[in-house]
Amino acid sequence: MILTILSVILIVAGLVFFFGAAVGLMRFPDFYSRMHAAGKGDTLSTLLVISGFALYQIRGIHDLSHDWPVLLVVLKLLAIVVFIYLTSPTSTSALADAGWEDGIDPVIEPGRENHLEDDCRRKKTPTAQNPEPL
Amino acid sequence: MKAKIFASIAVAITGAVLLYAVSDFPRFGDPRSPANAGVEGGSPSASLYYIENTYRDTKVPNLVxxxxxxxxxYDTMFETVVILTAGMSIFAILRVLRRDDAPGAPASAPDSSDHSIDGDHHRIIVATTCRIAAPLIQIFALYVVAHGHHSPGGGFQGGVMLGASFILLALSGSLRDTLVRFSEQQYLRLAFIGILIYAGFGFLPLWVGRNFLDYGALSGLLMTSGEEMARSHSMLGVEIGVAMTVMSIMFAIFANLSTRGRLHGGL
Known part of the structure; x- marks a missing residue:
């Protein structure tokens, strides 16, 4: 019973973060903040949801000698968690890098100092995806 | 320009012939088409035969x-040959075989095309993750190859995953480092060995006077309990051959396309 409640809490929390990631993807102003929302939100929510699934599966283990296939499912789910934890942030990083390389500028709030030119060693090429900062 | 015109004419003619052939197909989902009909002229159709007898004949639960x-x-063997031919065509068209461009040659001039992203510290994240992930991908690919009898998978899928793991290494690190581990000589050799394994499983039954690719005849050679298990095991052997060819050709196509046949620099 406790395990069920815990798993439901985890899955619902994961869905909340999924929702946040989707909203951020739609609403954020530029490539990098959208990337940030999608990457972080997706990673955490997938983590939570799949951990919830794993907990839900553990419920079914009463006698390990008989129920070991369930344990196998749990281990597979945990393996998925580990792989997503490794690969999803990496792909986010690679995408953000590619955007930077391609010359996409982040949106800077008006009035804030733009530090980009200081540590920016890339060759800037104006492109269509490179709008004027707000 | 002339080559382009000839190629366009060839493509147009092939397309017209294919479109003409479409009109002879049975309608989609036609219950009376030969593939779907349960009984045709008193004898059960091919699909019904497979559904009812595959497990009895081969002890393989996965019909596909x-x-x-x-x-x-036969079909699958020549599909594998088609993949090999595609790889060889790309090799023949793109590969630049000049001595100074050989991949093993010491890099005298700095690689102009091998530009890293904004210094190396950005790249190390991707490279490290891919280095960790590649062996896991390869283990899973071997599982897909070996488990093709019982679950979706098999030689083509597993081979593609194996090839993709090498492509991932080449993309995240550098093609030069990947070619040290999986050299051109090795992948070309493996591609042909894969076909030879498949054809070898086809020719062995001829030895004892059976048909080409009649795996049941191999029960003595493979020391199995019956002809069904011999067919099951031979399928695994054949799948391994397919996987070797597909893996090698995948990587060969990537290496040649991404470097325009020079096998250094590239993406």
């Missing part, structure tokens, strides 16, 4: 693998 690698073994 059994049809692909056993009943329709």
């Amino acid at each position: 693998t059994a049809i692909l690698a056993d009943y329709r073994g």
Whole structure:
């Protein structure tokens, strides 16, 4: 019973973060903040949801000698968690890098100092995806 | 320009012939088409035969693998040959075989095309993750190859995953480092060995006077309890051959396309 409640809490929390990631993807102003929302939100929510699934599966283990296939499912789910934890942030990083390389500028709030030119060693090429900062 | 015109004419003619052939197909989902009909002229149709008898004949629960690698073994063998031919065509068209461009040659001039992203510290994240992930991908690919009898998978899928793991290494690190581990000589050799394994499983039954690719004849050689298990095991062997060819050709195509046949620099 406790395990069920815990798993439901985890899955619902994961869905909340999924929702946040989707909203951020739609609403954020530029490539990098959208990337940030999608990457972080997706990673955490997938983590939570799949951990919830794993907990839900553990419920079914009463006698390990008989129920070991369930344990196998749990281990597979945990393996998925580990792989997503490794690969999803990496792909986010690679995408953000590619955007930077391609010359996409982040949106800077008006009035804030733009530090980009200081540590920016890339060759800037104006492109269509490179709008004027707000 | 002339080559382009000839190529366009060839493509147009091939397309017209294919479109003409479409009109002879049975309608989609037609219950009376030969593939779907349960009984045709008193004898059960091919599909019904496979559904009812595959497990009895081959002890392979996955119908698709059994049809692909056993009943329709000829087809799959030449599909693998088609993949090999595609790889060889790309090799023949793109590969630049000049001495100074050989991949093993010491890099005298700095690689102009091998630009890293904004210094190396950005790249190390991707490279490290891919280095960790590649062996896991390869283990899973071997599982897909070996488990093709019981679950979706088999030689083509597993081979593509194996090839993709090498492509991932080449993309995240550098093609030069990947070619040290999986050199051109090795992948070309493996591609042909894969076909030879498949054809070898086809020729062995001829030895004892059976048909080409009639795996049941191998029960003595493979020391199995019956002809069914011999067919099952031979399918695994054939799948391994397919996986070797597909893996090698995948990587060969990537290496040649991404570097315009020079095998250094590139993406």
